[in-house]
C-alpha cells in the first residue's frame with residue numbers, strides 16, 4: 001500500500017484518541033514499519049486555527065466524540081476548513097453508551113463535501129464525559145480487538161479493491177435535532193450555560209487552563225471562565241486533586257439518568 005497514514009481527532013477525555021490511534025497503528029503494522037503516522041490532535045483551540053489539506057496519496061482516520069447525538073457543533077467551522085482533494089477517509093465517532101444517533105452520517109457527509117472519499121466508518125464506545133461509571137474505562141480490551149479487526153478490514157479494502165467503494169453508514173437524513181436532556185417533568189432543559197465550579201482542593205497547577213478545548217479557563221484565576229464551557233470533562237477528569245465539579249441540578253439529574261438508563265453495554269458498529 002502506497003499511502004501516507006494520517007490521524008485527526010478531537011478528544012478532551014482521550015477515548016476518541018485511543019480508538020483513532022489504535023486503528024492507525026494496526027493499519028501501519030500491515031505496511032512498511034519505517035512509515036510513521038502524521039497526527040493532528042485538534043482538541044486545543046490553537047490547532048483549529050491552522051488550515052489542513054490532503055491529497056489522493058493520503059489515508060485520514062478522523063474521529064470526534066458524539067455530543068447530543070451529533071458531531072459537536074463547535075467543531076463544524078473547523079471541520080469545514082479541512083480539504084481532502086481525493087484523500088481516503090475513515091470516519092470514526094465515539095459515544096458514551098447512550099447512542100450515536102446521526103453523528104456518524106453527519107461526519108461522513110462533512111468529509112465528502114470537503115473532498116474526501118469516505119471508505120469506512122465506525123461508532124465506538126468511550127467512558128461518558130459526564131460520568132466515571134457510565135461505560136467506565138471504555139474503550140477496553142474487548143473494544144480494542146474490534147478496533148484491530150476494523151483496521152484489518154480497512155487495509156484489505158484499500159489493497160484489494162481497484163476502484164474503492166464509498167461506505168454507507170447508519171443514520172437519518174435529515175439529521176435528528178440535537179438530543180436534549182429533560183427535567184423531572186419531561187421538559188427539555190438547556191445545560192449549555194452550566195459551568196464547572198472549583199473547590200479548595202485546587203493547587204493552581206494550571207493543568208485545566210492548558211487542557212480546556214475552548215481555552216476558556218482564566219490563567220490568573222482558574223475558577224473563572226472567560227469563554228464557553230462545552231461540558232467535555234477535560235478539566236474535571238484530568239484534575240489531579242479533583243477540584244473541578246458541576247453542581248447544577250439539571251446537569252446532575254441528567255448525568256444520573258444516563259447512568260441508570262444506559263447502563264447495559266453497547267457494542268461498536270463498523271461499516272465498509
Ligand SMILES: Cc1cc2nc3c(=O)[nH]c(=O)nc-3n(C[C@H](O)[C@H](O)[C@H](O)COP(=O)(O)O)c2cc1C
Nearest residue numbers: 012013014015016065068069096098099126128129
Ligand atoms: C456535551 C456532550 C454531549 C454528549 N452527548 C452524547 C450522546 O448524545 N450520546 C452518547 O452516547 N454520549 C454522549 N456524550 C459522551 C461522549 O460522546 C463520550 O464520552 C466520548 O467517549 C467522549 O470522547 P473523548 O474521550 O474523546 O472526549 C456526550 C458528551 C458531552 C461532553
